[in-house]
Amino acid sequence: MLGSSRGTRLAAALTSAILLLATAACGSDDDSGAGADKPAAASGAFPVTLAHKYGSTTVKAEPKRIVTVGLTDQDAVLALGKVPVGTTEWLGGYKGAIGPWAADKLGGAKAPAVLKDTGTGPQTEKIAALRPDLILAVYGGLTKAQYDTLSKFAPVVAQPKEYNDFGVPWQRQTEIIGKALGQDAEAGELVDGVEADFRAAAGKNPAFAKSTAVMATPYDGIFVFGSQDPRSRVLTDLGFKLPAGLDKVIGDEFGANISKERTDLLDTDAIVWIVTDTAEDEVKLHKNALYADLDVAKEQREVYVKEAGDYGNSVSFVSVLSLPYMLDRLVPQLTAAVDGDTATKVTEPTS
Structure with a gap:
């Protein structure tokens, strides 16, 4: 920064x-x-x-x-x-x-x-x-x-x-x-257009509004993004609720590393992990006994986004131009995570 x-x-x-x-x-x-x-x-x-x-x-x-x-x-x-x-x-x-x-x-x-x-x-x-x-x-x-x-x-x-x-x-x-x-008018039209994309995605996925979700990254432990971070706003704009007490733990920042005692904040209906390597980081996370014991991990309601690459970059960019590109890829992953069927595998986008 x-x-x-x-x-x-x-x-x-x-x-x-x-x-x-x-x-x-x-x-x-x-x-x-x-x-x-x-x-x-x-x-x-x-x-x-x-x-x-x-x-x-x-x-x-x-x-x-x-x-x-x-x-x-x-x-x-x-x-x-x-x-x-x-x-x-x-x-x-x-x-x-x-x-x-x-x-x-x-x-x-x-x-x-x-x-x-x-x-x-x-x-x-x-x-x-x-x-x-x-x-x-x-x-x-x-x-x-x-x-x-x-x-x-x-x-x-x-x-x-x-x-x-x-x-x-x-x-x-x-x-x-x-x-x-x-x-002014042109900017308003751009915002309206992308907000319509969010509404369409939420309308096709009513489970989003009944679910909690959080974005995090396994950086120097576990780093969780707070409600004022644009990445978290992607989730709330889709209808998800963030974990109760999240901002109280993070404080006046866009995000923070959480203590082992607050691993419970991750036990949501879906969690979006921004990772360096999908396979390696998933193994490392599941070696953490506190995390592995959470329902979100046991039921594999995890969404993995590889930070390097166009998709991963778009998830963090969160702009009027990157959002439609990102929603096309993230929404199907979130849909699979909260469909209520533990047999559904959350797969990464192929392009």
């Missing part, structure tokens, strides 16, 4: 960024990163002011050179018909940091430059060199110092204050970015 920079590093970054702004050649002024058929912002959409964790930011005119610091913000930008000039890599190592669920949105445009978070925060110099006129950090965890630094180069829309860092729902993320791009 994003960390804060020390004062000396910040000063060096500012100096380098200013030099890069003056000397770097990053394409022509017409290289906006948008496709030829980019949609126009609504008439009268600008200026627009957006509230966030560190106050508010005003976008004075339709942005042409967008950099996404938020780890999944590029998908909402692409869904609204624009291509960022810079994106921040999180999962998959994809060209332009654009997953397969979003690749067709590039059209004939050049893939964005890919930035990396090395643990010390956004790559300030590289962002400045891209000459952005809007920096999006909606699905992120910018510190105040990082926000102030980036704001020297362009308007910055940071994470909303009403959610934990990295906890903004995909619906709200899409709406915020739509507003920043002057496309």
Whole structure:
């Protein structure tokens, strides 16, 4: 996750960024990163002011050179018909940091430059060199110092204050970015479309609404995702209930490792495991006597998602573009897990 920079590093970054702004050649002024058929912002959409964790930011005119610091913000930008000039890599190592669920949105445009978070925060110099006129950090965890630094180069829309860092729902993320791009109505239509997919899946699977579920990963013990994590919201948007007392144990975080004494939190009607290796991690989990004794394990109501690969990446990405791709694969697994027949095997998607 994003960390804060020390004062000396910040000063060096500012100096380098200013030099890069003056000397770097990053394409022509017409290289906006948008496709030829980019949609126009609504008439009268600008200026627009957006509230966030560190106050508010005003976008004075339709942005042409967008950099996404938020780890999944590029998908909402692409869904609204624009291509960022810079994106921040999180999962998959994809060209332009654009997953397969979003690749067709590039059209004939050049893939964005890919930035990396090395643990010390956004790559300030590289962002400045891209000459952005809007920096999006909606699905992120910018510190105040990082926000102030980036704001020297362009308007910055940071994470909303009403959610934990990295906890903004995909619906709200899409709406915020739509507003920043002057496309409120289009963003609303995108959200409505994906929410219809959730309703359709829930309607075909009434057992979801009668079931509990949780998402976890065997990382450094057992790490469970809380109610504010987008992965958990996938389950609740499908109708599942999370374990009672989950957030009390996790606290004000997107997730946490649970103690052996709280292994009971995993005894749900279905559990989604995000794992490195399906076969190996299943064996390791079932060697844990406390877990193996739970009904969810004994009755094999487990859904395994291999974290490496397009499907696993989409489960963690949780964006307006990745969700339809992910639901096509996750819903059949969840359906098998809660069908009431212990003989039903929960299989992994083949593609």
